[in-house]
Amino acid sequence: MSQALDAQAAPDAQTLKPLVSVEGVTLQYKTPDHLVTATYRVSFEIFQRERLVLLGPSGCGKSTLLKAIAGFLQPVEGVITLKDRVVSGPGPDRMMVFQEFDQLLPWKSVCANVAYPMLVNGVGKAEANERALEALAKVNLTKFVDAFPHMLSGGMKQRVAIARAMAMKPDVLLMDEPYAALDALTRRKMQDELLQLWEDIGFTLVFVTHSIEEAVVVGSRVVVLSPHPGQVRAELNCHELGFGQRDSVEFGRLTNRISHMLFDGQSIAH
Numbered sequence: 001m002s003q004a005l006d007a008q009a010a011p012d013a014q015t016l017k018p019l020v021s022v023e024g025v026t027l028q029y030k031t032p033d034h035l036v037t038a039t040y041r042v043s044f045e046i047f048q049r050e051r052l053v054l055l056g057p058s059g060c061g062k063s064t065l066l067k068a069i070a071g072f073l074q075p076v077e078g079v080i081t082l083k084d085r086v087v088s089g090p091g092p093d094r095m096m097v098f099q100e101f102d103q104l105l106p107w108k109s110v111c112a113n114v115a116y117p118m119l120v121n122g123v124g125k126a127e128a129n130e131r132a133l134e135a136l137a138k139v140n141l142t143k144f145v146d147a148f149p150h151m152l153s154g155g156m157k158q159r160v161a162i163a164r165a166m167a168m169k170p171d172v173l174l175m176d177e178p179y180a181a182l183d184a185l186t187r188r189k190m191q192d193e194l195l196q197l198w199e200d201i202g203f204t205l206v207f208v209t210h211s212i213e214e215a216v217v218v219g220s221r222v223v224v225l226s227p228h229p230g231q232v233r234a235e236l237n238c239h240e241l242g243f244g245q246r247d248s249v250e251f252g253r254l255t256n257r258i259s260h261m262l263f264d265g266q267s268i269a270h
């Protein structure tokens with residue numbers, strides 16, 4: 001990835017207002033016999049065209065945070081805003097891509113899968129079809145527009161899910177470990193494709209992973225969370241730290257630093 005790309009992604013906190021603001025957010029689940037605190041007073045901001053990565057160990061509340069930004073879950077403390085409006089439920093301005101390969105409708109073609117959310121949200125048939133084909137071209141799936149999900153590889157299914165989300169032109173694209181179930185080579189290819197797509201279209205991304213390398217490849221900024229219940233341990237600006245190629249010295253330095261933070265860090269008491 002070029003330096004220019006990173007420079008473009010750099011938010012200027014002094015002059016820009018955040019697109020999404022997560023302020024002191026505590027998220028809990030009520031089970032029949034106890035209360036699970038998934039995150040505790042988490043705060044961070046997401047700026048337009050930023051690629052923000054939420055990184056942390058399993059169970060630290062990454063998916064829960066993403067679900068709260070998507071509006072599926074309400075904070076018990078704190079507030080999440082999008083464009084200064086409190087997030088109180090799901091909406092087409094926040095599209096989500098999940099880890100599972102089975103997020104597509106198996107009885108619909110690839111093109112129909114991508115068009116479906118647009119049709120549900122009132123876009124006309126012709127326009128939905130046109131936007132679906134355009135989005136599928138961007139993820140290199142033009143040859144498969146008439147195929148059905150069972151005919152696709154895992155990576156291809158994830159591309160369809162990305163195209164479906166992007167075709168909606170959301171304010172924020174939310175991705176929850178979208179490549180975790182892919183083999184290493186495909187995963188790397190998909191990460192590069194995502195960055196290329198970001199360069200081509202320009203969108204705001206919140207990406208969840210527990211892979212340090214993936215966080216540094218994908219993110220322009222990384223929010224590191226502590227183990228359960230998740231709290232913000234650090235925020236790292238990848239471009240400021242000289243982020244370059246995967247095999248660069250800076251990349252190694254940054255991944256090592258995050259690794260120490262995650263594995264040697266003191267637990268944060270609350």
Ligand SMILES: Nc1ncnc2c1ncn2[C@@H]1O[C@H](COP(=O)(O)OP(=O)(O)OP(=O)(O)O)[C@@H](O)[C@H]1O
Nearest residue numbers: 029036038057058059060061062063064065210228
């Ligand atoms: N539906 C639920 N009901 C009760 N507890 C839940 C529920 N979903 C998640 N939790 C709990 O909330 C905490 C955070 O879970 P979450 O799935 O957000 O973690 P995560 O960081 O995404 O983990 P992973 O990397 O394994 O996906 C965990 O302790 C989990 O057991």
Ligand SMILES: [Mg+2]
Nearest residue numbers: 062063064176
């Ligand atoms: Mg998760």
